[in-house]
Amino acid sequence: MxxxxxxxxxxxxxxxxxxxxxxxxxxxxxxxxxxxxxxxxxxxxxxxxxxxxxxxxxxxxxxxxxxxxxxxxxxxxxxxxxxWRITPADLKETVTRLRKSIPDVHFAFENHGDFTREKKYEARWDIGVDNTGVDDILDYIGNGAIKLLVRGSDKL
Known part of the structure; x- marks a missing residue:
């Protein structure tokens, strides 16, 4: 067999x-x-x-x-x-805690075909998807997200 x-x-x-x-x-x-x-x-x-x-x-x-x-x-x-979405409350808590703990950290998130990033978040793979960026990711978390991305300075 x-x-x-x-x-x-x-x-x-x-x-x-x-x-x-x-x-x-x-x-x-x-x-x-x-x-x-x-x-x-x-x-x-x-x-x-x-x-x-x-x-x-x-x-x-x-x-x-x-x-x-x-x-x-x-x-x-x-x-x-x-x-399996990350809820707005969980996004807010995670972003807030990371900002408090890690200096110079920036965020982006994924939703269906949508990539939202902060202006200071350096997109390394999604070049050209969103060249503008937003000031604060927390202003855009109303629907939650599929994936949260975090980048710090190269010194971390």
Whole structure:
């Protein structure tokens, strides 16, 4: 009797997605074969759904746990299956505590296709998404967020 897993969950960046290189044909073939055998495939990542194009192009099946666990994304249909939002109260408490504890810290947050950042938050990956920024992230947390991002100075 041969063993077959019921589920494969894999990280993306630095695991099946090498930095500055495409996903290997072998990886694509292996996960595709597993999917065709009935194994559920989950891609697990800190990426927001808008960054999942390379994965959809390579696989076009499976589901992704995106935004560090903030939501479950249907890759093929490009829609949210389930989400676990950070409440406005929790965002406020977290931001307030971090500002009090760590000097020169700045914030951004993710929502469905929306990236909101403070002006002093240096976006390293989402270059050009929001060039303006906002003065205080707390003024924009009314609907909560899928993911909170925090950056401090390089001296931290």
């Amino acid at each position: 041969s063993y077959r897993p019921k589920l494969i969950a894999t990280d993306l960046d630095g695991t099946i997605c090498p930095h500055a290189a495409p996903i290997s044909k072998r990886t694509i073939a292996t996960l595709t074969h597993a999917h065709e055998m009935g194994v559920k495939v989950f891609f697990v990542t800190g990426r927001p759904p808008r960054w999942m194009g390379q994965i959809k192009e390579a696989f076009n099946f499976g589901q992704a746990i995106c935004s560090n666990g903030g939501l479950l994304w249907d890759l093929q249909n490009e829609k949210v299956i389930e989400e």
